[in-house]
Amino acid sequence: MNKQEISNASQEKNQNFIDVYEGNLPKRIPISIEIDGAASIEYAGMNLITAQYSADQIIEAMEFTNELFDTDLVVGFSSRLPSFYKMLGARNYVMGGDGFMQHPDVHGIEPDEYDELISDPIKVCWEKVLPKFYDELAKPAPENMIALMKMQMSKDLIMGKVGPAMRRIAGKHGKVTEKFKVKRTRAPFDLLADTFRSFTGISSDIRRYPTKVLDACEALLPLALKMGMPTTEPAKKTRVGISLHMAPYMREKDFEKFWWPTFKQMVESIVASGYGVSMFCEEDWMRFIDYLYELPAGCEMQFEHGDPQFIKNKIGDKHIIQGLFPLSLLRYGTTQEVEAKAKEYMDILAPGGNYIFGVDKSILRASDLQIENLQALIKCIKEYGTY
Numbered sequence: 001m002n003k004q005e006i007s008n009a010s011q012e013k014n015q016n017f018i019d020v021y022e023g024n025l026p027k028r029i030p031i032s033i034e035i036d037g038a039a040s041i042e043y044a045g046m047n048l049i050t051a052q053y054s055a056d057q058i059i060e061a062m063e064f065t066n067e068l069f070d071t072d073l074v075v076g077f078s079s080r081l082p083s084f085y086k087m088l089g090a091r092n093y094v095m096g097g098d099g100f101m102q103h104p105d106v107h108g109i110e111p112d113e114y115d116e117l118i119s120d121p122i123k124v125c126w127e128k129v130l131p132k133f134y135d136e137l138a139k140p141a142p143e144n145m146i147a148l149m150k151m152q153m154s155k156d157l158i159m160g161k162v163g164p165a166m167r168r169i170a171g172k173h174g175k176v177t178e179k180f181k182v183k184r185t186r187a188p189f190d191l192l193a194d195t196f197r198s199f200t201g202i203s204s205d206i207r208r209y210p211t212k213v214l215d216a217c218e219a220l221l222p223l224a225l226k227m228g229m230p231t232t233e234p235a236k237k238t239r240v241g242i243s244l245h246m247a248p249y250m251r252e253k254d255f256e257k258f259w260w261p262t263f264k265q266m267v268e269s270i271v272a273s274g275y276g277v278s279m280f281c282e283e284d285w286m287r288f289i290d291y292l293y294e295l296p297a298g299c300e301m302q303f304e305h306g307d308p309q310f311i312k313n314k315i316g317d318k319h320i321i322q323g324l325f326p327l328s329l330l331r332y333g334t335t336q337e338v339e340a341k342a343k344e345y346m347d348i349l350a351p352g353g354n355y356i357f358g359v360d361k362s363i364l365r366a367s368d369l370q371i372e373n374l375q376a377l378i379k380c381i382k383e384y385g386t387y
Contacts (some may be wrong), residue, residue: 008167009174013072017180017356020059020320021237021276023298025353029346029385031072031378032302032358034323038100039077040065042366048099055161062162066169068371074170077162089135089152102367107198108132114212117196118219129195146215181278184241185228188220188262189213193246199215202246206258217262224266234274236298241278242267248283271296278302280323289314304360308348321349322358325377330359330369335376342380350385357381 006014012027019026021282037058041051044061051057062076069075077100080101085093096102108129109117111352131138136147170177187193191212193202205213229241247259267277285292292299293315302323305310311321325345329338344358349355363369 002284006177007174008170010170010177012159013174013176013249014178016072017176017178018237019136020356021180021239021300021354023236023353025387026387028380029350029387030356031381032076032356033069033071033378034073034362035069035075035320036064036079036165036362037061037076037080037303039363039366039368042100043068044372050094052099055158058158058250059162059165059258062165063169066173066175069374070173070382071175073176074166074173077166081155083154083157083158084151087154088137089380091131092137093132105198105200106133107201111197111201113210114216116208118215120210121219121223124196168183178237180237181239181241182230182232183228184243185224185266187242187244187246187259188217189259189385190217190243190245190283191220191224199246199249203249206250206254210258213227213258217258219264221262223270224262228266229273230275236274236276239278239300240270240275243280243282244285245282252287256291264291264295267295267299271298276300278322280304286310287369293321298347300356302358308345312349314351316352316354318355320356321354323360324349325357325359327359329362330373330377331367333373336372338373338377339380341382342377344384346381350387353387357385 004370013030016026017338018030020030037046037052040061041048041058044064046057046061051061058077062074065075065076068118076099080093081094081100084090085095085101089105092106093103095171110122113124114130116128131144134147137144139147167177169175185191189202193199196216199206202213217287228242230238230240232238242261248253250259270277276298277295280294280302282304284305285303289306289311292301297318298320299324300320301315303321308321308324311324325342329341333341344354346357361368363374
């Protein structure tokens with residue numbers, strides 16, 4: 001889709017995000033509100049268990065949801081599709097009884113396998129982690145390769161329909177047409193915890209095997225960088241998404257020793273290569289706000305918890321603030337309460353720019369909010385959030 005084919009509405013929304021990412025003042029506060037594919041299917045009145053297997057139903061649900069909500073971004077798709085995981089016999093992502101995909105607390109290696117991980121992380125991924133997470137990949141060749149090929153073919157078929165549909169929906173409704181978050185990665189410590197050792201495992205390891213944990217984080221840093229480094233032309237608007245997981249559950253001295261050093265190196269490398277970073281700070285990061293300030297300027301930080309004025313004072317002159325607006329208010333509040341709270345947040349966070357409006361959590365299920373409340377919120381931001 002070239003610029004001549006993009007509507008004025010889409011161009012304006014694109015530019016609002018670009019302005020913020022490039023450190024300029026936009027015409028209007030951009031809105032980054034994400035709605036999961038499960039919620040989209042439920043809004044469209046479909047069966048969540050069966051609809052996730054059909055590209056046509058996923059697209060129909062997306063069309064319905066993007067008509068329902070005048071968001072800046074195209075919403076309603078999730079890459080966690082059960083067909084991909086079912087074909088591989090996944091243990092790390094499973095469908096719950098109501099159709100929602102869940103992530104059990106599983107681990108890829110045992111403590112006595114740290115030395116192998118430190119020596120060759122990619123080899124350990126292929127030979128130990130993937131067969132442990134996916135039953136089909138634990139089978140001998142060629143059965144494991146056939147399963148992998150089937151999954152890839154399924155993915156190509158679905159995305160071959162969904163990708164063009166998303167572009168069509170963006171054009172139809174005047175939504176953002178640019179893809180800003182082009183890659184995703186994890187902090188090396190989070191990668192170690194979530195993929196290799198689990199939450200409970202890593203919590204024990206930092207006491208029992210501190211040196212091995214440090215060495216493993218260093219060994220995983222190149223892999224985390226490779227996962228996240230874009231291959232497109234460098235630009236600040238091109239973002240690498242990083243969900244930050246383990247830090248809020250750690251003591252500050254452990255955070256400073258184990259979590260922070262390799263994460264900081266990773267972010268500095270991405271930014272030095274000419275790209276931007278967009279991170280989701282899960283749970284409460286207020287203990288670590290001064291550390292976040294040290295990161296290269298222009299990082300987008302979506303917060304789940306925290307006082308907006310405190311965050312604005314601490315990092316608003318250097319980094320892009322996102323999130324914080326309580327999803328719970330969209331579920332339990334009135335439209336008047338939603339509008340009043342939105343104006344309060346914009347009054348605090350918008351002055352001087354470096355602000356993208358977002359909620360504190362992704363909208364995962366239709367029951368997470370009242371439809372009229374989200375509609376009122378979006379309308380309020382578009383009317384009140386101009387510069």
